[in-house]
Amino acid sequence: DAEITQSPRHKITETGRQVTLACHQTWNHNNMFWYRQDLGHGLRLIHYSYGVQDTNKGEVSDGYSVSRSNTEDLPLTLESAASSQTSVYFCASSESLGQSEQYFGPGTRLTVT
Amino acid sequence: AQSVTQLGSHVSVSEGALVLLRCNYSSSVPPYLFWYVQYPNQGLQLLLKYTSAATLVKGINGFEAEFKKSETSFHLTKPSAHMSDAAEYFCAVSSGSARQLTFGSGTQLTVLP
Numbered sequence: 258d259a260e261i262t263q264s265p266r267h268k269i270t271e272t273g274r275q276v277t278l279a280c281h282q283t284w285n286h287n288n289m290f291w292y293r294q295d296l297g298h299g300l301r302l303i304h305y306s307y308g309v310q311d312t313n314k315g316e317v318s319d320g321y322s323v324s325r326s327n328t329e330d331l332p333l334t335l336e337s338a339a340s341s342q343t344s345v346y347f348c349a350s351s352e353s354l355g356q357s358e359q360y361f362g363p364g365t366r367l368t369v370t
Numbered sequence: 371a372q373s374v375t376q377l378g379s380h381v382s383v384s385e386g387a388l389v390l391l392r393c394n395y396s397s398s399v400p401p402y403l404f405w406y407v408q409y410p411n412q413g414l415q416l417l418l419k420y421t422s423a424a425t426l427v428k429g430i431n432g433f434e435a436e437f438k439k440s441e442t443s444f445h446l447t448k449p450s451a452h453m454s455d456a457a458e459y460f461c462a463v464s465s466g467s468a469r470q471l472t473f474g475s476g477t478q479l480t481v482l483p
Binding site: 288290292297298299300301302305307315347349351353354356357358359360361362363364 | 379402404406411412413414415416419421422460464469470471472473474475476
């Protein structure tokens with residue numbers, strides 16, 4: 258069965274370190290998204306990609322970057338982790354149409370100390 | 371621009387009672403609307419979606435939602451709550467050709483025995 262996976266599931270890091278969260282999907286979807294989930298804010302879009310070599314900034318992109326070198330993967334990098342980036346991160350993917358639902362990974366809980 | 375408002379961050383119902391979770395949206399073009407459910411420590415799972423076909427949409431686990439354009443609403447209902455329905459529920463909107471989703475802040479549903 259097709260799926261979307263994230264790794265690691267839990268990560269503790271120190272302020273100032275670079276961190277990369279992995280996202281891999283086997284749906285063969287063109288669209289991929291990264292969200293962060295914080296209490297009271299729902300899910301907020303960090304970055305998204307509509308295909309290989311395409312990346313776009315979302316609502317809360319400061320301090321984050323992504324790259325898309327193939328269809329399956331969209332890694333999220335925190336260039337210099339800050340305590341404000343402690344959160345749960347979700348990756349999602351969807352087919353190309355606006356009416357298509359997004360399929361979510363299980364999430365990565367990141368703690369920055 | 372698009373936005374979603376979920377009224378009530380916490381809703382409690384007794385087992386067997388009606389579940390009503392409210393969602394109002396704002397969109398400059400005809401929207402696509404989604405309800406997702408999130409169980410503890412899991413990713414989001416699609417409950418149902420509205421894509422301009424029937425205004426009453428049936429989803430999984432006995433949930434349904436009705437699209438009311440005049441009220442800009444897409445409320446989620448279930449006739450009889452079950453203990454297993456306890457979770458967080460998110461309403462989301464996508465507009466036109468946009469493939470991004472804008473999420474509400476979520477409603478935590480508690481089911482009392």
